[in-house]
Amino acid sequence: MKVEVILRAEGQPQAVVGEAEGDTWPEIREALPALLRELAEELAQSMDREEVSDAAADG
Structure with a gap:
């Protein structure tokens, strides 16, 4: 059995x-709790970065 967390x-x-x-x-x-904590930490770290490589340019 597998549960996936999907980002849309x-x-x-x-x-x-x-x-x-x-x-x-x-x-x-x-x-699940460990998985969700890990995802939350990754998200928090990515928010500290100034640039997101595949984000659309403003304009």
Whole structure:
């Protein structure tokens, strides 16, 4: 069994940004908090960067 976290942004292709796997729902449920913390940390770090390489130019 696998749960995927999918990022969908307008005008961009969707992307799988994280996943949790396990044989049972309780195993998946146990893995989700760590997965979501990791994604939140990555997002916070990316917000500290001044430039996003594939962002559309203003204008």
